[in-house]
Amino acid sequence: xxxxxxxxxxxxxxxxxxxxxxxxxxxxxxxxxxxxxxxxxxxxxxxxxxxxxxxxxxxxxxxxxxxxxxxxxxxxxxxxxxxxxxxxxxxxxxxxxxxxxxxxxxxxxxxxxxxxxxxxxxxxxxxxxxxxxxxxxxxxxxxxxxxxxxxxxxxxxxxxxxxxxxxxxxxxxxxxxxxxxxxx
Amino acid sequence: xxxxxxxxxxxxxxxxxxxxxxxxxxxxxxxxxxxxxxxxxxxxxxxxxxxxxxxxxxxxxxxxxxxxxxxxxxxxxxxxxxxxxxxxxxxxxxxxxxxxxxxxxxxxxxxxxxxxxxxxxxxxxxxxxxxxxxxxxxxxxxxxxxxxxxxxxxxxxxxxxxxxxxxxxxxxxxxxxxxxxxxxxxxxxxxxxxxxxxxxxxxxxxx
Numbered sequence: 001x002x003x004x005x006x007x008x009x010x011x012x013x014x015x016x017x018x019x020x021x022x023x024x025x026x027x028x029x030x031x032x033x034x035x036x037x038x039x040x041x042x043x044x045x046x047x048x049x050x051x052x053x054x055x056x057x058x059x060x061x062x063x064x065x066x067x068x069x070x071x072x073x074x075x076x077x078x079x080x081x082x083x084x085x086x087x088x089x090x091x092x093x094x095x096x097x098x099x100x101x102x103x104x105x106x107x108x109x110x111x112x113x114x115x116x117x118x119x120x121x122x123x124x125x126x127x128x129x130x131x132x133x134x135x136x137x138x139x140x141x142x143x144x145x146x147x148x149x150x151x152x153x154x155x156x157x158x159x160x161x162x163x164x165x166x167x168x169x170x171x172x173x174x175x176x177x178x179x180x181x182x183x184x
Numbered sequence: 185x186x187x188x189x190x191x192x193x194x195x196x197x198x199x200x201x202x203x204x205x206x207x208x209x210x211x212x213x214x215x216x217x218x219x220x221x222x223x224x225x226x227x228x229x230x231x232x233x234x235x236x237x238x239x240x241x242x243x244x245x246x247x248x249x250x251x252x253x254x255x256x257x258x259x260x261x262x263x264x265x266x267x268x269x270x271x272x273x274x275x276x277x278x279x280x281x282x283x284x285x286x287x288x289x290x291x292x293x294x295x296x297x298x299x300x301x302x303x304x305x306x307x308x309x310x311x312x313x314x315x316x317x318x319x320x321x322x323x324x325x326x327x328x329x330x331x332x333x334x335x336x337x338x339x340x341x342x343x344x345x346x347x348x349x350x351x352x353x354x355x356x357x358x359x360x361x362x363x364x365x366x367x368x369x370x371x372x373x374x375x376x377x378x379x380x381x382x383x384x385x386x387x388x389x390x391x
Contacts, residue, residue, distance in 0.1 A: 022292065025301060030334060032356060036301035039292040064292045072294035109314060132314040132331060161332055161364065166307050173304040174297075 006154050007034060009077030010167045011069070011091060011099075013061050013084065014175060019043045022065035023171045026075045031162030035075035038175060039065055041182075062090040070095045079154055083168060085139045092141060100151060101139040104165060110135050113159075116152040127152050129159035136164065305342075305351035308333065308367075321370060324380065328369035335383055336362030343369075 010025045023038035042064055044056055052059045070091065078098075080091050085101035092099050110117065110128035116138075117126050125148055126135040136155070140148060155164060197203040308330040312318065318326055330350045337360075341352035350367065364386035372380050 022294075030361065031306060032337075032354060033298060033301045035296075036298055037294045037296055038300075039294050042292045068292045069294050072296070131316070132311040132329070134314070161334070163308060169307055170301060170304045174300045177300060177303065178297075 006079070006158060007075060007077040008154075008158055008164075008167075009073070009080040009097070010171060011066075011080050011082055011087070012168060012171055013065055013087065015057070015061075016041075020060045020065055021175065022061075022069045023175055024069050024073055025167050025171050025174075026073065026077050027162070027167055029158040029161050031167060035073055036171075036174070037069055037072050038178060039069055061087065062094075066090050066094055079151060081164070088139065088141050092144075098144055098147065098151065099141075100144075102155075102165065103137050105135055105137045107135055109133070114152065114156040116148060125152075127155060129156050129164055133163075302353075302356055305353055308350045308352070310348045310350075319368075323374055324370040324372045326368060327371050327379075330367040330369075332364045332386055333367055334362050335365040335367075336360060 006029050007026055008029065010027070011022070012024075013020060013022045019041040021039055021041045024036070025033060026035040027033050042060055044052075044060060048059070049056055066087070071094075073095075076095075076097065080095060080097055080099040082088060082091060082099055082101045083103065088099045088101055091097075105126065107126065109131075110126065113128055113131045115128045118124070119126060119137075121139075123140050123142055123145055125138045125140070127138050128135045138148070138151070138155075140151065144151070158164060194203075310328040311331060312326060312329045315329060328348060328350070333352065334354070337354045337358055339353045339355040341350060343350055366384045366386055368382040368384060370380045370382055372378060
């Protein structure tokens with residue numbers, strides 16, 4: 001690992017009709033993987049469906065998948081990027097690392113790279129991570145709003161060597177191969 | 185008849201001798217036992233499944249089994265703290281077990297697989313639409329613009345014609361990273377090859 005290079009973590013929890021599966025990928029600032037973990041599919045039992053009711057989703061995502069997945073990661077990133085904003089709180093609580101929900105937007109590019117602007121929504125910002133893409137929509141927890149410029153700097157720096165959202169699609173492809181090999 | 189004679193004797197004794205019969209409580213209870221009836225029905229609870237039978241004392245082996253492995257014995261559930269102090273099933277027939285708090289928690293065993301993620305291609309989208317000033321070429325026009333790519337680290341690449349995305353695989357065993365590059369796809373007019381790939385070092389003027 002080169003000195004001064006930031007590690008970015010990508011975390012996703014895939015909820016299918018009858019099972020849940022989580023995966024975490026840690027990359028350096030060029031998108032090169034340093035750690036990758038995924039869970040076996042977690043199928044809720046009938047007893048769990050009855051006991052947890054509407055809280056089953058939260059129980060499986062947070063108590064089972066995130067808890068085990070984040071505990072297994074050996075290369076700790078400086079920032080977790082998520083697709084689902086609802087996971088920000090649990091991820092920060094378990095990993096003690098800042099987490100941001102990030103997604104592509106259809107807005108016109110901002111004036112310059114690194115520009116970060118607040119939106120009308122509390123804790124939601126638009127970040128122009130590089131000069132040749134649409135701005136990213138970032139959602140942070142209330143206690144991390146003051147650190148948004150620090151996060152923006154980290155993401156802008158990483159965007160020089162990679163497409164920031166691309167690792168999510170790589171995780172998805174990797175999980176597809178896992179599912180294919182399991183179904184054989 | 186004996187009962188009638190006894191009754192006659194008691195009555196004569198009372199008339200002529202002033203005697204009465206004194207009975208004890210125990211005798212009274214024996215003669216008329218207390219009977220409590222209820223209209224409630226008693227419910228018997230019986231399990232539908234058959235009685236479990238222990239075929240092998242697997243717990244005896246847990247002393248040397250890691251908690252994570254022991255969890256597999258319970259089908260996805262793990263025991264966080266459990267320890268058998270000493271199990272002796274020999275002549276003494278003693279079984280001494282130290283009791284701990286048993287915390288059973290379901291696990292989603294994470295798996296580590298760098299090979300799987302390394303097999304997944306890195307994707308670059310065509311960013312031509314986001315170029316503020318598209319470069320101009322003589323006898324050629326720009327079709328696609330991919331960035332950033334570390335050219336020296338690329339092991340193989342492919343173009344997904346349906347989406348226009350560039351798929352490539354980095355050689356992650358290669359230590360040297362090299363410089364960042366843009367990769368351009370050009371349509372060439374009048375040449376032998378209609379398409380041409382062009383690498384340009386990032387930061388340099390394109391076009």
